Amino acid sequence: MMLRLEDLSVARGGLRLLDGVGLALGPGGAVVLRGPNGIGKTTLLRTVAGLQPTISGRMHLPPEGVAYAGHADGLKATLTVAENLGFWARIYGQTEIAPALAAMNLETLADRPAQNLSAGQKRRLGLARLLVTGRRLWLLDEPTVSLDQASVALFATLIRDHLAQGGAALIATHIDLGLAEAKDLDLTPFRAKLREPGQGDFDEAFA
Numbered sequence: 001m002m003l004r005l006e007d008l009s010v011a012r013g014g015l016r017l018l019d020g021v022g023l024a025l026g027p028g029g030a031v032v033l034r035g036p037n038g039i040g041k042t043t044l045l046r047t048v049a050g051l052q053p054t055i056s057g058r059m060h061l062p063p064e065g066v067a068y069a070g071h072a073d074g075l076k077a078t079l080t081v082a083e084n085l086g087f088w089a090r091i092y093g094q095t096e097i098a099p100a101l102a103a104m105n106l107e108t109l110a111d112r113p114a115q116n117l118s119a120g121q122k123r124r125l126g127l128a129r130l131l132v133t134g135r136r137l138w139l140l141d142e143p144t145v146s147l148d149q150a151s152v153a154l155f156a157t158l159i160r161d162h163l164a165q166g167g168a169a170l171i172a173t174h175i176d177l178g179l180a181e182a183k184d185l186d187l188t189p190f191r192a193k194l195r196e197p198g199q200g201d202f203d204e205a206f207a
């Protein structure tokens, strides 16, 4: 088992958002989180990524940890595309970046500083980075934002290959990735009945 969530409750900024979330992902499995804006997809991903605590429930994660790709791209602006991938590869104890460059069609951009990339190119680099983590469980928040159709197709192939190699993915997206392997999980039924403010309100935008 790659990921198991049992009776999980999550909150954001002190607001209880979701209750009783359960899901299981094995090797080769993918779940696409669905639901309207604000339901708590990002919050659930951040909680699974360990960026914020759970309110209650249990999470079982791979012992080596996860790879999380959120809204912020986290790129080193002055490093080139290849240097960015090399930087992250070293952090995760990997050495190869060529497959990551190839997977998201970044070879011709390899020597370009990240700050000179277009929004879609930056996003492609952010997604290529998943490959140099060596992590089996990917948590992806709106991964296709800024991508053109060709890049969405590349990305779908990247995920498919990852699943075929025994990886797993939990993905929040509003678009159809065309992944026959993925199951949808609509979070609407898990909407917390009492979305009341609690302890620890904070405004993260200015943190």
Ligand SMILES: Nc1ncnc2c1ncn2[C@@H]1O[C@H](COP(=O)(O)OP(=O)(O)OP(=O)(O)O)[C@@H](O)[C@H]1O
Pocket (backbone or CB within 6 Å): 012, 013, 014, 015, 017, 035, 036, 037, 038, 039, 040, 041, 042, 043, 044, 172, 202, 203, 204, 205
């Ligand atoms: N830092 C914060 N402090 C307080 N509330 C927040 C914070 N960030 C998000 N929220 C609120 O938490 C709720 C869930 O947000 P979240 O980003 O998890 O939703 P989402 O399902 O990912 O939405 P979308 O489809 O728009 O990306 C929203 O009502 C949002 O306004």
